[in-house]
Amino acid sequence: MKFKKILITGFEESQLDAFYLKRLDLLSNKRIYVPKDSPNIQKELADTDCLLSKFNPINKEWMDHAPHLKYIGVFATGYGQVDTDYAKKKGIIVCNIPGYSTESVAEFVIGMILEHIRELEKAKRQAKEGNYSEAGFSACEIKDKTFGVLGLGNIGSRVAELALGFGAKVQYWSRSRKKNYEQKGIKYENPETTISSSDFLSLHLVRTKDTDLFLNKQRIQKIKKGAVVINTCPMELIDIKALSERLAKGDITFIFDHPDEMSKEDLGQLSKYKNCIIYPPIGYISNEARMAKQKIFIDNIEQFLKGKPTHQVNA
Amino acid sequence: MKFKKILITGFEESQLDAFYLKRLDLLSNKRIYVPKDSPNIQKELADTDCLLSKFNPINKEWMDHAPHLKYIGVFATGYGQVDTDYAKKKGIIVCNIPGYSTESVAEFVIGMILEHIRELEKAKRQAKEGNYSEAGFSACEIKDKTFGVLGLGNIGSRVAELALGFGAKVQYWSRSRKKNYEQKGIKYENPETTISSSDFLSLHLVRTKDTDLFLNKQRIQKIKKGAVVINTCPMELIDIKALSERLAKGDITFIFDHPDEMSKEDLGQLSKYKNCIIYPPIGYISNEARMAKQKIFIDNIEQFLKGKPTHQVNA
Numbered sequence: 001m002k003f004k005k006i007l008i009t010g011f012e013e014s015q016l017d018a019f020y021l022k023r024l025d026l027l028s029n030k031r032i033y034v035p036k037d038s039p040n041i042q043k044e045l046a047d048t049d050c051l052l053s054k055f056n057p058i059n060k061e062w063m064d065h066a067p068h069l070k071y072i073g074v075f076a077t078g079y080g081q082v083d084t085d086y087a088k089k090k091g092i093i094v095c096n097i098p099g100y101s102t103e104s105v106a107e108f109v110i111g112m113i114l115e116h117i118r119e120l121e122k123a124k125r126q127a128k129e130g131n132y133s134e135a136g137f138s139a140c141e142i143k144d145k146t147f148g149v150l151g152l153g154n155i156g157s158r159v160a161e162l163a164l165g166f167g168a169k170v171q172y173w174s175r176s177r178k179k180n181y182e183q184k185g186i187k188y189e190n191p192e193t194t195i196s197s198s199d200f201l202s203l204h205l206v207r208t209k210d211t212d213l214f215l216n217k218q219r220i221q222k223i224k225k226g227a228v229v230i231n232t233c234p235m236e237l238i239d240i241k242a243l244s245e246r247l248a249k250g251d252i253t254f255i256f257d258h259p260d261e262m263s264k265e266d267l268g269q270l271s272k273y274k275n276c277i278i279y280p281p282i283g284y285i286s287n288e289a290r291m292a293k294q295k296i297f298i299d300n301i302e303q304f305l306k307g308k309p310t311h312q313v314n315a
Numbered sequence: 316m317k318f319k320k321i322l323i324t325g326f327e328e329s330q331l332d333a334f335y336l337k338r339l340d341l342l343s344n345k346r347i348y349v350p351k352d353s354p355n356i357q358k359e360l361a362d363t364d365c366l367l368s369k370f371n372p373i374n375k376e377w378m379d380h381a382p383h384l385k386y387i388g389v390f391a392t393g394y395g396q397v398d399t400d401y402a403k404k405k406g407i408i409v410c411n412i413p414g415y416s417t418e419s420v421a422e423f424v425i426g427m428i429l430e431h432i433r434e435l436e437k438a439k440r441q442a443k444e445g446n447y448s449e450a451g452f453s454a455c456e457i458k459d460k461t462f463g464v465l466g467l468g469n470i471g472s473r474v475a476e477l478a479l480g481f482g483a484k485v486q487y488w489s490r491s492r493k494k495n496y497e498q499k500g501i502k503y504e505n506p507e508t509t510i511s512s513s514d515f516l517s518l519h520l521v522r523t524k525d526t527d528l529f530l531n532k533q534r535i536q537k538i539k540k541g542a543v544v545i546n547t548c549p550m551e552l553i554d555i556k557a558l559s560e561r562l563a564k565g566d567i568t569f570i571f572d573h574p575d576e577m578s579k580e581d582l583g584q585l586s587k588y589k590n591c592i593i594y595p596p597i598g599y600i601s602n603e604a605r606m607a608k609q610k611i612f613i614d615n616i617e618q619f620l621k622g623k624p625t626h627q628v629n630a
Contacts, residue, residue: 014450103458107481111433114426118597121436127593130586132574135329139601143418165480166422259447271445278442282433286454 001305003028003050004068010036010056011075020294027301045069050301055234055261058082063090071304074313075297077101077284078234080207084314094314095300099154100292101284105232106158108283109202110166112230112255113142116277143167148198150191150214152178155232156204160186163200171198196222203231217242223252231256232283240266247273257283316620318343318365319383324351325371326390335609342616360384365616370549370576373397378405386619389628390612392416392599393549395522399629409629410615414469415607416599420547421473423598424517425481427545427570428457431592458482463513465506465529467493470547471519475501478515486513511537518546532557538567546571547598555581562588572598 006028013021013033025031027050034044036056045051045066051058052073060083063069072082074096087094115121118139126133147168149160157178163170164185171187172178173194182188195201195215201223205211215238223229223246231238235258246252247270257279259267270276284293296311303310321343328336328348340346342365349359351371360366360381366373367388375398378384387397389411402409430436433454441448462483464475472493478485479500486502487493488509497503510516510530516538520526530553538544538561546553550573561567562585572594574582585591599608611626618625 012450103456103482104454107429107456107458108433111426111429111435114422115430115435115439118423118426120426120430120594121439123594123597124430124436124592125440127574127595132593132595134575134595134597134600135327137595137597137600138605139419139597141418141422141601141603143422143603162480165477167418259442260449277439278447279435279438280442280447280449280452282438282449282452282454285449285452286456288456288458290453 003071003305005030005032005048006050006052007044007048008033008052009038009041011052011054015075016294016297017290020298023298024301027298027305052297053082055081055258058087060086063087063092071095071301073297073301075293078207079313080209080212080234080236088314092314093304093309093312095304095309095311096313097293097296097300098311100296101286101289102154102158104286104289105155105283106162107286108257109159109230109232110162112257112277112279113200113228116228116253116255117142142200144169145199146171146197148172148189148194148201149186150174150194150201150203151205151233152181152186153204153206156202157181159202159204168200191219192222195219196224198224199227201227201229203229203233203237205233205237207234207236212236213239215239215243220246225251228253228255232258234258235262235266240269244269244273247276250275253277255279257281318386318620320345320347320363321365321367322359322363323348323367324353324356326367326369330390331609331612332605335613338613339616342613342620356380367612368397370396370573373402375401378402378407386410386616388612388616390608393522394628395527395549395551403629407629408619408624408627410619410624410626411628412608412611412615413626415611416601416604417469417473419601419604420470420598421477422601423572424474424545424547425477427572427592427594428515428543431543431568431570432457457515459484460514461486461512463487463504463509463516464501465489465509465516465518466520466548467496467501468519468521471517472496474517474519483515506534507537510534511539513539514542516542516544518544518548518552520548520552522549522551527551528554530554530558535561540566543568543570547573549573550577550581555584559584559588562591565590568592570594572596 042065048066049068050071054075069092072094077098079096084094145168147163147170149156149172152172152174160170171189173191217239220242253275255277258281259278260281300310357380363381364383365386369390384407387409394411399409460483462478462485464471464487467487467489475485486504488506532554535557568590570592573596574593575596615625
């Protein structure tokens with residue numbers, strides 16, 4: 001069995017290596033890429049039976065415009081942007097790519113923290129200009145600091161382990177207790193205490209209706225003075241207006257890497273603050289993760305066509 | 316007892332906080348700063364009984380020009396730049412500052428590695444310019460890579476532990492075996508195998524006559540293709556010409572942070588290579604290390620004046 005038409009939107013085809021694009025083309029008669037904001041998207045959805053997307057919302061409207069849709073492949077781990085319940089009602093199977101980037105994102109979180117507290121970008125740039133002075137540099141260590149992790153899933157627990165290796169006092173909150181990590185010395189706390197007492201605070205929550213705006217105004221106001229907050233999750237977890245207000249006070253640093261999924265307004269609001277550090281969405285990018293991600297993505301589609309879907313999130 | 320004249324050279328007085336400068340001024344009648352290349356240095360040495368310096372060579376000539384010299388305080392851990400044997404003959408006590416920056420340097424090494432393999436400077440700069448594309452980024456993970464440490468002293472062993480936390484295969488060579496680290500899973504190897512098989516190779520050797528040019532031409536040629544080599548030690552450990560030749564091949568990356576101690580010629584030779592990444596000497600800079608360093612530095616001087624020198628390196 002083959003698909004009639006694969007529609008790719010929300011990520012560029014160049015994100016798939018030639019080898020995987022070839023495998024993909026064996027699975028359909030036609031492949032088309034349409035930008036998510038294109039006026040043609042409704043027309044193109046009309047005869048699509050396989051929709052491949054990334055972080056763009058796939059809501060009722062989209063699905064109603066795609067009467068032949070059988071399969072939605074999310075080119076990411078997070079799938080909160082897809083109305084999976086409605087998909088289920090319509091018999092559309094939604095699959096994601098779990099776990100491929102655990103190590104890559106966890107190492108990236110530590111990298112972004114070290115870059116910030118050691119001023120590595122500034123140092124490297126200054127040295128490139130031939131200025132080798134250490135004057136004006138200040139830094140702190142991760143050791144002995146309080147390191148909070150919100151959400152102790154695959155990535156969160158790996159970040160917690162790495163922080164423990166650096167000699168930080170690590171605490172976490174997660175929907176469910178993880179006794180095996182507590183035995184390693186990672187302390188369970190409620191969200192409020194984790195937020196108010198952590199010098200470093202890293203968010204690793206899956207995006208669901210329950211976690212949207214998890215970091216609300218009240219919680220943002222309670223972030224420890226001087227803290228560095230890192231979000232490698234979708235920004236929907238955060239009240240942007242409240243975050244802007246806190247950033248304006250200048251007493252926290254906020255680092256995130258998903259500017260691509262934000263509205264221009266929200267992004268403009270955050271990017272004006274020096275204490276808001278923005279990265280392109282490269283946390284999950286590593287040779288190791290890139291290979292694993294593409295393989296699982298294409299495998300999922302093949303398995304669906306064989307009648308044995310893998311990594312279905314709305315079973 | 317007080318010194319008659321403290322001469323500071325090789326580091327600027329601004330590296331000492333006001334609190335510590337005050338403590339220093341209680342210990343002498345006069346304090347003067349002279350740049351190490353000043354034509355006045357000989358004249359100023361003539362009546363100096365306390366010389367405070369950093370990485371600049373303090374050789375026989377210097378000491379012969381300072382007939383009243385009783386104490387040399389090195390504002391660093393490394394003291395290979397001081398002719399300690401000759402100082403001993405002349406009854407001059409040399410003291411250093413050991414261990415103050417172990418954690419700071421070890422975290423910096425991991426930071427520089429992550430900055431490089433994740434392209435953090437480029438990513439941050441690009442995002443600052445409003446370009447949030449992930450296109451063109453590539454990266455690798457530390458996990459499962461072979462991580463070599465040359466010299467398993469205070470700093471080297473901490474770097475090895477951190478690398479182990481990231482899930483690297485860690486190997487080391489050091490003058491003496493360290494069974495306690497081997498029990499943690501850090502493997503002992505000879506220098507040649509460590510050099511030729513490590514994906515990441517970090518140097519942590521104390522500078523002595525035996526370790527000068529430790530990384531000689533033959534060894535530099537054996538560095539693994541694609542390896543990232545990090546040197547936070549004095550560059551005298553390395554054959555600069557052979558390193559330039561290897562860098563010209565473009566198949567390794569070399570990162571170091573002591574450009575300030577190099578000749579203009581040597582530095583010019585290295586800085587032309589894109590695969591040579593230079594940082595100002597900020598590895599040991601952290602709030603925690605800065606405080607510990609100054610405290611030990613001034614304590615040493617006080618203790619000498621009390622007749623009980625601490626951290627003497629030429630006893």
